[in-house]
Amino acid sequence: MRKFDFVVIGSGIAGLSFALKAAPHGRVAIVTKRQGADSNTAWAQGGVACVTSNEDSFDLHIRDTIEAGAGLCDPLVVETVVKEGPDRVRELMEMGLHFDERDVAGHRELDLGREGGHSKRRVLHVHDLTGYEIEKTLLRTVRESPEIELFENHMAVDLITAAKLGFATEDHCLGVYVLDEKSGLVETIRTDRLVLATGGCGKVYLYTTNPAVATGDGVAMAWRAGAIVANMEFIQFHPTCLFHPQATSFLISEAVRGEGGVVRNSKGEDFTRRADPRGSLAPRDVVARAIDAEMKRTGAKCVFLDITQQSREFLQERFPHIYETCLRYGIDMAKEPIPVVPAAHYQCGGIKTNLDGATSLPGLYAIGEVASTGLHGANRLASNSLLEGLVFAHRAANALIKSQPPAHPAGAVSLPEWKSGDAQDVDELVVIYHNWDEIRRLMWDYVGIVRTDKRLQRASARLRNLQREIQEFYWNFRITVDLLELRNLATTAALIVDSALSRKESRGLHFTMDYPLMGGKSFRGDTLLSHG
């Protein structure tokens, strides 16, 4: 059994930032299931929303965030993130991250991007590779920190809690079981300060902008450990994912629309204006729904994002990654519109936390996309999530540094080792892949951008059956990454469906044809799921 003062699961912006803040105060382990850089963070293109310009203000950023959140943002959380954001961003810059700048009247200033729902230009970026550069900077700093041990290719399996072990104390998180993917052995890690920073769950859906690691592991583990989960019905679908048979999961950043890109149908019509006078720059849910409706109405397989009014030089300079990737797939964005479809992008809900990232289970914290902090409400404002990851990593570290480990018997005794008993190797991998595909397709077909009670109930019934089958597999066979991810995917999918079924109104990202209008005051609360 290994012991650490702090253990963080996940090596995206939230996990790495937390580790760096905690390191001066004790030994830190970062557990991450693939290579260090495999994360949603590394794929972020647009940038970090942050008030840095004289033409902008905290009040405007707060107002835009709350407006996007459709009545469910926690105003105190919004204010905290917006106001603490600039200091956290400055720390990133001090680590060596250079955001793009431009010349203004003879002096250099930050080049601020504009995205949907923002009333001002306020998105700091490094070309269209912002997340990649942030991840690189943080990982380099982590690798230089002797107090931090980075366990790559180690997958957290389940949390160890006092209740699971039958201790007669208040429930508390005591550690985590971790699968070493190379040896196939499960290790026990003991800690009183465990932080989940496992990111989102895009892989629950057939079409997603997320990388393969986004399988909802953190939410599923916290749920099994008894923590409260909130607002899982609010899944953000990004309106513009590249539509090409070989390019699954390639995002065309919202910043392209911020620079004048217009979504058109095959006749060249700017159809999103029919849904909202802001047209292509309306918030993501509005644009995604308008695209979904247009595709359903016309039977089209995709729509088109037209930025041909910008010069080739501008596109190459501002969007080098998108420009090159499109060209690789035979699309010259300077001359022709880019074929796009909506895809699952961001999990607004997650493990319910307070303003420091503490969950309802003592000793367990959650930060970044896996958490439901109250910042996003029913819809995330573009580029607010990297900022949230930075601010909550800092706040959680401060809170945990000050916290006193609880007095419980596990302080003195060892935790039990993982038992595989006489479990066999999985005999038919096809079952895992089949169930995986089935979940992703049913979520896309029945729990997508536009929902109905009937479709949700159908999804719920299918998922219960699948969960039973997967559970049998879990107990009878030796665990593998694929099996664990499938189990987590099924749990997360079921939590999304249960949350969606319990919200009998349309709000933000949750749109149902059975209740197409936003409900009154009594609906203005979080959807909370708990075992109790």
Ligand SMILES: Cc1cc2nc3c(=O)[nH]c(=O)nc-3n(C[C@H](O)[C@H](O)[C@H](O)COP(=O)(O)OP(=O)(O)OC[C@H]3O[C@@H](n4cnc5c(N)ncnc54)[C@H](O)[C@@H]3O)c2cc1C
């Ligand atoms: C294509 C794309 C573009 C985006 N663009 C922007 C943008 O411009 N601005 C913005 O603010 N946001 C953007 N987002 C959202 C943003 O990138 C994420 O919300 C944010 O990076 C999440 O950070 P995180 O640290 O919470 O999680 P992640 O960066 O996803 O990191 C999660 C980590 O947890 C690890 N992990 C997961 N499960 C386990 C397990 N069981 N055991 C061990 N390790 C595990 C993963 O391997 C990974 O290292 C974008 C997202 C995508 C997909």
